[in-house]
Amino acid sequence: MTPLFACEHVTRCYEGAPVVDDVSLTLPAGGCVSLLGPSGVGKTTLFHVLAGVDTPDAGRVLLSGEEITGVAGRVSYMLQKDLLLEYRTVLDNAILPLVIRGETRARARAHAAPFFAPFGLSGFERKYPYQLSGGMRQRAALLRTCLMNNPVILLDEPFSSLDAITRRQMHAWYLDIADRMQLSTLFITHDVDEAITLSDTVYILTGKPGRITRQIDIPAPRPRDKAFLLSLDCAQIKQDILKAIDAAANAT
Amino acid sequence: MRKKSQNTTALSNLLPRSGNKKQESGLWAAGAARVNTLLPRSGNKKQEFGSRAAGAARVRRWPSLLLAAALVLLWQGVSMSGLLPAFLLPSPVRVVFAFAEDFSLLMRHLGVTLLEAACGLALSVAAAFVLAILMDNSALLRQSVTPILLFTQTVPTVALAPLLVLWMGYGAAPKITLIFLTCFFPMTIGLLGGFAQADTDAIRLLQSMGADRRQIYRYIKLPSAMPAFASGLKISATYSIVGAVISEWLGGAAGLGVYMTRVRKSYSFDKMFAVILLVSALSVALVALVTRLSRRLMPWDRSSHPSS
Numbered sequence: 341m342t343p344l345f346a347c348e349h350v351t352r353c354y355e356g357a358p359v360v361d362d363v364s365l366t367l368p369a370g371g372c373v374s375l376l377g378p379s380g381v382g383k384t385t386l387f388h389v390l391a392g393v394d395t396p397d398a399g400r401v402l403l404s405g406e407e408i409t410g411v412a413g414r415v416s417y418m419l420q421k422d423l424l425l426e427y428r429t430v431l432d433n434a435i436l437p438l439v440i441r442g443e444t445r446a447r448a449r450a451h452a453a454p455f456f457a458p459f460g461l462s463g464f465e466r467k468y469p470y471q472l473s474g475g476m477r478q479r480a481a482l483l484r485t486c487l488m489n490n491p492v493i494l495l496d497e498p499f500s501s502l503d504a505i506t507r508r509q510m511h512a513w514y515l516d517i518a519d520r521m522q523l524s525t526l527f528i529t530h531d532v533d534e535a536i537t538l539s540d541t542v543y544i545l546t547g548k549p550g551r552i553t554r555q556i557d558i559p560a561p562r563p564r565d566k567a568f569l570l571s572l573d574c575a576q577i578k579q580d581i582l583k584a585i586d587a588a589a590n591a592t
Numbered sequence: 593m594r595k596k597s598q599n600t601t602a603l604s605n606l607l608p609r610s611g612n613k614k615q616e617s618g619l620w621a622a623g624a625a626r627v628n629t630l631l632p633r634s635g636n637k638k639q640e641f642g643s644r645a646a647g648a649a650r651v652r653r654w655p656s657l658l659l660a661a662a663l664v665l666l667w668q669g670v671s672m673s674g675l676l677p678a679f680l681l682p683s684p685v686r687v688v689f690a691f692a693e694d695f696s697l698l699m700r701h702l703g704v705t706l707l708e709a710a711c712g713l714a715l716s717v718a719a720a721f722v723l724a725i726l727m728d729n730s731a732l733l734r735q736s737v738t739p740i741l742l743f744t745q746t747v748p749t750v751a752l753a754p755l756l757v758l759w760m761g762y763g764a765a766p767k768i769t770l771i772f773l774t775c776f777f778p779m780t781i782g783l784l785g786g787f788a789q790a791d792t793d794a795i796r797l798l799q800s801m802g803a804d805r806r807q808i809y810r811y812i813k814l815p816s817a818m819p820a821f822a823s824g825l826k827i828s829a830t831y832s833i834v835g836a837v838i839s840e841w842l843g844g845a846a847g848l849g850v851y852m853t854r855v856r857k858s859y860s861f862d863k864m865f866a867v868i869l870l871v872s873a874l875s876v877a878l879v880a881l882v883t884r885l886s887r888r889l890m891p892w893d894r895s896s897h898p899s900s
Binding site for chain 2: 388391392393412413417419420421423425426427428436437440441454455458468469470488517520521
């Protein structure tokens with residue numbers, strides 16, 4: 341069966357030197373896959389390619405088997421910063437992908453308004469981003485990303501700017517949202533615990549240029565409760581991941 | 593296409609009205625309630641916003657007003673002491689009388705000057721946008737035009753004005769041209785800087801949504817250049833009045849500059865002071881108007897709120 345989303349042998353160079361080298365990964369429908377690695381291994385570069393805002397030097401990107409290399413707008417992409425436009429209200433930020441597709445502002449607003457409650461943003465439609473807390477900004481950016489209305493969503497360190505407590509709450513919240521919206525998520529993280537909490541598969545990207553050195557499946561069902569996160573199975577997985585990262589660090 | 597419609601259904605799963613999955617939406621309601629406990633009360637935010645507006649009003653005005661009053665008193669004292677002949681330094685009281693006496697005449701000249709300034713300013717705003725967008729799109733144009741633009745700004749206005757009168761006559765054309773030449777520069781530079789400062793990640797985000805160049809200008813570049821444009825416009829608004837007055841000095845039938853030349857030649861220094869004060873008041877009023885407008889149009893821009 342063809343996976344919903346995949347990339348094959350993607351290489352992207354800057355000034356002649358590869359930043360990411362021969363990266364292949366797959367995201368099954370309804371899955372949650374994470375890309376784990378230290379800063380500076382080209383995770384964001386890879387995401388620009390996957391989102392179609394950058395073209396790889398080699399390799400291709402596939403959506404349901406169809407090649408979409410270098411084509412923007414086919415997968416939803418949330419960049420590392422929330423990038424809420426300070427000069428637009430939260431509602432007008434959320435409808436941005438709709439108006440860019442040619443929807444009128446009134447219709448786009450009507451379409452987006454009901455989603456403010458499930459995203460915990462009711463009553464903040466007419467506020468400006470600077471009036472929101474960090475967690476709310478992140479949810480607003482996620483809402484905007486979801487309104488791009490693609491089944492595949494790419495999230496670049498979506499929760500890294502939040503404090504640990506808010507982040508944990510956002511994990512549970514996001515899994516619920518993704519489940520209801522039947523989203524398939526590929527996300528970047530450098531937090532091992534976050535990767536274990538959220539994903540079915542963890543790809544470990546390390547080195548210079550960035551290569552995928554390990555793929556670890558986490559078979560436990562989601563959402564994962566405290567009991568799992570404190571279990572020996574979980575500790576074993578964490579150890580595997582840390583070993584893989586350390587091995588790559590020692591190799592260089 | 594099939595994919596899209598399927599996904600739209602997925603989106604609507606989030607909404608409470610998808611009644612066919614009752615149990616699930618019950619669970620969801622609990623989730624939403626939990627998330628909502630994270631949110632600060634909206635009332636608090638409002639209060640905070642209100643107190644900032646109050647803070648803006650708390651800027652202390654009285655020190656400058658007191659100093660101005662003292663200077664006016666000193667002026668009145670010097671002119672009453674007889675140290676200088678009354679016609680050389682008319683007292684503030686006489687200036688006020690002169691202003692009242694010529695009020696309707698001054699207003700007629702003011703109308704002409706304002707019209708010239710408005711035309712010149714409007715043209716320069718349009719030119720600034722066109723030029724800045726062209727220069728933003730072409731590195732070659734930017735590199736070739738910028739030095740020439742800078743050079744044109746080093747030519748003194750008073751040197752340029754008589755040439756323009758020689759070329760274009762005594763009508764409104766040389767005046768509007770002079771205003772245009774002095775006004776478009778600060779706004780062009782402001783816009784260019786604003787475009788360059790637009791967040792590249794925000795541009796990438798819009799590209800990932802499939803936006804074209806025009807949409808990137810509309811949603812990212814133009815809005816992010818607006819604060820810089822507003823600063824440029826403030827400078828240009830004062831230039832436009834000064835430019836109009838200078839060009840009217842050199843000839844014309846009406847305008848505050850024409851009035852100024854006439855009263856100077858007839859040694860009516862009280863009227864001279866009256867018109868100088870009027871020109872200054874006009875520039876101050878224009879800057880205040882631009883400030884108000886930009887605060888109105890850019891409620892997100894905290895740099896325009898003096899207290900923050």
